[in-house]
Amino acid sequence: xxxxxxxxxxxxxxxxxxxxxxxxxxxxxxxxxxxxxxxxxxxxxxxxxxxxxxxxxxxxxxxxxxxxxxxxxxxxxxxxxxxxxxxxxxxxxxxxxxxxxxxxxxxxxxxxxxxxxxxxxxxxxxxxxxxxxxxxxxxxxxxxxxxxxxxxxxxxxxxxxxxxxxxxxxxxxxxxxxxxxxxxxxxxxxxxxxxxxxxxxxxxxxxxxxxxxxxxxxxxxxxxxxxxxxxxxxxxxxxxxx
DNA sequence: CCGAAGACCTGCTGGC
DNA sequence: TGCCAGCAGGTCTTCG
Numbered sequence: 001x002x003x004x005x006x007x008x009x010x011x012x013x014x015x016x017x018x019x020x021x022x023x024x025x026x027x028x029x030x031x032x033x034x035x036x037x038x039x040x041x042x043x044x045x046x047x048x049x050x051x052x053x054x055x056x057x058x059x060x061x062x063x064x065x066x067x068x069x070x071x072x073x074x075x076x077x078x079x080x081x082x083x084x085x086x087x088x089x090x091x092x093x094x095x096x097x098x099x100x101x102x103x104x105x106x107x108x109x110x111x112x113x114x115x116x117x118x119x120x121x122x123x124x125x126x127x128x129x130x131x132x133x134x135x136x137x138x139x140x141x142x143x144x145x146x147x148x149x150x151x152x153x154x155x156x157x158x159x160x161x162x163x164x165x166x167x168x169x170x171x172x173x174x175x176x177x178x179x180x181x182x183x184x185x186x187x188x189x190x191x192x193x194x195x196x197x198x199x200x201x202x203x204x205x206x207x208x209x210x211x212x213x214x215x216x217x218x219x220x221x222x223x224x225x226x227x228x229x230x231x232x233x234x235x236x237x238x239x240x241x242x
Numbered sequence: 243c244c245g246a247a248g249a250c251c252t253g254c255t256g257g258c
Numbered sequence: 259t260g261c262c263a264g265c266a267g268g269t270c271t272t273c274g
Contacts, residue, residue, distance in 0.1 A: 003267065036268075053268050055252080067252090086251045088268070125244075135269080142267055191267060192254095211267095230247070232265085 002052040004108055004140030005183035006194050006202065007036050010058055013197035014038075014080075017060045022075035023048070035104040035139035039097060047097050048072075050082070055193040056089030058082055062199055085193060108140035108176055116173050124162035128172070130229040131161060141176070144189055144211045147234045149175045151210045156242040157226075157233040182207065210234040 002010075011033045018028050018040070030041040038058065040048040050058060062081035064071065070091065072080040082091060094100065106115060119138070123131055131137055132146040141149070150157050152175035155168050164172070188194060188202030191212070196202060210216070213223050216236035224237050 006267080051268080053251095054266065084251095085253070086266085088251060127245095130245085133268090144267060189267075194267070229245070231268095 002036055002056065002188070002194060003142035003145050004033075004036065005145070005180055005204065006188035006196075007033050007038055007052065008184050009187045009202065010197045011038055014040075014058070014060060017078070017197070018074060018080070021078070023072055025075075034097070034101050035107075035135050036142070037100065041097075046093060046095050048091060048093055049097070049100065050091045051089055052084070053086070053088035053090075055085040056082065057084070057193065057195050057199075058197060059195060059199045060197045104135050104139040105137045106139065108138050109180055111138060113170070113173050117169060120161045120164070120169060124160065126161050127157065127228060128155060128159045128161060128164065129157035129233055130231075132172075132176075133229075133231070138176075140180070143231050144191065144208070145179060145183065147211045148179050148209060151235060151240060152179060154239050156240045157228055157235055158242060210236060 011031050015031045019031060021028055026042040026044055026046070028040055029043050032039040032041065036051060038050040050056070052058065059081045061078055064081065065083055067083045067085045068081055069084050069087070070082040105119070123137065129146050129150060132141050132149060133143065147157070149172060153168060153171035155164065155172060183189060183204040186203035186207065187196050187200065189204040189208065190201035191205055194202060210223050211234050213234065215221070216223060216239055219236065219238050221236050221238040223234055226233050
């Protein structure tokens with residue numbers, strides 16, 4: 001499930017619900033996100049981290065289900081329910097988040113164009129799709145949004161970074177910002193398991209142009225699916241030429 | 243250095 | 259109906 005827009009949606013909702021409350025006697029002062037990790041900060045400067053991986057859900061005042069892995073109870077009686085069908089997600093308490101934050105590249109919504117260009121130059125031989133999904137390169141983009149971003153930029157997913165024209169680089173950059181922001185506005189993509197912090201589905205699947213789609217919305221060509229680095233890449237072979 | 247493949251897990255779908 | 263393969267939004271590690 002969760003890529004940047006989904007985790008960001010949960011973060012924004014949880015801020016409204018849990019900041020100021022106490023968990024195990026410790027006061028919550030902040031809810032942050034780094035890459036796809038949700039971070040709850042306490043007043044004693046310790047933190048609680050969550051990674052939802054593919055099927056994790058974090059639901060405020062949600063009901064226990066057979067996939068509930070943990071329930072966090074706040075001092076006012078409200079609670080945060082962590083569900084995860086595939087058990088790949090995790091949570092952990094840390095004293096300090098510096099080490100974790102350092103593992104990732106710049107935030108996809110924070111990076112500026114010059115930095116993006118510079119980083120691309122450092123990875124000339126990388127295929128663009130796996131590169132966009134590499135959290136050490138840029139943090140926050142996963143399989144759905146990498147496909148949508150490259151369609152928006154009309155760039156083939158197997159394109160090598162060094163072969164991109166400056167126009168294409170600019171378009172990829174703009175589409176990263178545009179698509180991630182639009183997805184946040186629509187509370188993310190509920191393709192299968194994703195639910196926001198209120199247990200609601202995100203709307204953005206309606207706007208997917210290539211991910212799990214049949215026809216290109218621009219030219220009606222059949223969308224192609226290939227494996228790149230073990231993940232499904234979706235693209236329009238006519239609009240996104242190699 | 244890079245990339246591919248397998249591992250971690252469960253559940254759903256489609257084909258035979 | 260049953261069984262098996264393939265698929266799924268993410269990272270890790272291992273190996274070539």
